[in-house]
Amino acid sequence: MATIWIKHADVITLNEHGTLLHDADILIEGTRIKTIGTVPPDTQADEIINAAGYVALPGFFNAHCHAPMTFERGWAEDLPFPRWLNEKIWVAESALTPDDVYWGAALAACEMIRSGTVGFNDHYFHMNRVAEVVEQSGLKAMLAWCTFGIGDDKEIGPGADAQIAFSREWQNAAEGRIHTCLGPHSPYVCPPEFLKKIVELAGQYDMAIHLHVAESSEQVENSQQRHGQTPVEQLNTLGVFEHRTIAAHSLALTPTDCAILAEKGVFITRTPITYMKLAMPIRTLISELRAAGITRIALGSDGPASNADMDMLAVVRQTVLLEKYLRVDPEALPGDTALRMATQTGAQALGFNESGVLAEGRTADLILVNFNQPHLRPRHDLVANLVHSAKGADVTHVISDGKLLMRDRILLTLDEKRILDEAERRAFRMVNQNMNQVREYQA
Ligand SMILES: [Zn+2]
Structure with missing residues (x-):
């Protein structure tokens, strides 16, 4: 040994x-x-x-990210959220190939190791290629192949069955360093019937679920109009929280939502730099989550298109500063608590309980x-x-x-020089290729 x-x-x-x-x-x-x-x-x-x-x-555990989005670092700046997403990110991603995902994740892996991250919770497409990077790099990860569940004609990526096939192939691969889970995008994109199917599969294969939840008051209002429930209430009714769940963001919660999340032991991941960069209001602060009895709060970088790096020390620092500032209370979040969120709570969220x-x-x-x-x-x-x-x-x-x-x-595990060059070459090609397509379409 x-x-x-x-x-x-x-x-x-x-x-x-x-x-x-x-x-x-x-x-x-x-x-x-x-x-x-x-x-x-x-x-x-x-x-x-x-x-x-x-x-x-x-070591740090980055509990919510989209690692291959390194390709869009610095490419969608100073825009409001809908334009950022519709005019830039989704345009770029529509030209993404499985090889691009590999090189984007490899670039992220170099960056993560360089800034002290040992494990990450990734939610993206072509996740078999991200799994290869995890295997080669020596990092740990929980991987979810993001799915929308909106029908074959509109679907990006595989349906629930292909997602399960990926998850079962890679679960506990790389000497146990790879965990997989189910990755429905969010309750505002995925129809309830699809979420029900995800819950069934999670039960059948004993898998965790990683999704985006309640990112804005608008999403909460839409959910109440459409389903008569907040997103958290709806997910609870559908049975999502009967499985280990990582609810990214959860920025706009009611007291009832908080009580549900506390009782069900749901992991919440906050990514403060995205909120500041995209000017997303935080309706429910970390101190309010903690006061409501929610103890499983982890931290993440989110994708490098909205952060725009994966440095968990920066995330820890910004989490603490933002909480103090918004609460107007220098005692609002001690440094030791934030460090634990970025390390041990993240490790537990990803199922690495010994870390x-x-x-x-x-x-x-x-x-x-x-x-x-x-x-x-x-x-x-x-x-x-x-x-x-x-x-x-x-x-x-x-x-x-x-x-x-x-x-x-x-x-020691990755060829950094080659990854820097290859990732940048491909990132340039991805956006040029796609901007040409947009021009053709407009013409
Ligand atoms: Zn995200």
Whole structure:
């Protein structure tokens, strides 16, 4: 079994007591953490990392994203949401090929590893190609093939049966690093009969469900008019929440919605940078969710077309700042809570329950951050420095399942140079090709 010995690190364990360790060692054996604290000096290890002045913490789990949307980074700027979606994103995506999805996800994987993410919850198309990237990169993921359920003539991607075929083929692949789940787009796109079918399949194959929920007051009003229920009430009636559910966004909730989500243990993922960038109002703040008894709140980057990066340290920082600012309360969301949302709650949402805490016997999914830099001194408070001063580029080492994916900022599992060039070439081609189609159509 391969062993890694990390020496002299400061450790943010994120255990239940919030234990911090100074000048501690971590010994990793195989996929697990064997020892934290003092490692016997005669220990033999395959790799020794001198981490003096570095902080070790659990790796990030990005709990809602569309990784291949790296292709649209910076291509749909400063537009209102309907124009952003209809004139740019869907136009570009209609030219997307399975190979594009592979290279877009590979670009995202480089970026995620470089900024300390070990696992991501992806919701997109051609997900067998994203699964290949997960397999090669050493990352972990929960993958959902997004489906609309609106009929063969309008459908993008497969129907429910093809979705199941993908999910069953890839469930627990890559030594268990790949989890799959069902990905109906949302209750505002998918008809109720289709959602019912998804619920049946989730029961039959014991699968989680990842979808977009209540992104705006308008969606809530439309749902009330059409179905006589809020989106959360409707999903509850349909039985969606009887399965592990990740409800992305959930920005406009009633007190009844909150009570349902708390009782059913639904995971909510917030992606604050998208809300600010696309100017989407947050009707129900994180503190209100917590006050209503919702404990499973995770964080994500969303797609790089609306963020426009996948740096979870930026997400953590913006989550905390936004909550304090909108509540006009500096105590609204402590840094330690936001870090747990971005690591252990995300890991649980994706079904990696042994990750998200640095403790003996737990899965070795961890990162090192170099605090030997001016913006990270003095070290009065390691968590505060991490949340409010650190950047993704300060991450030096990333370990997933006990395997190094990045050492001293060099990626070890992916050919980064080739991915940068190939992804950009294809992204340029995708938008040009498609803008030509739009011109032809208009002519
Ligand atoms: Zn999304």
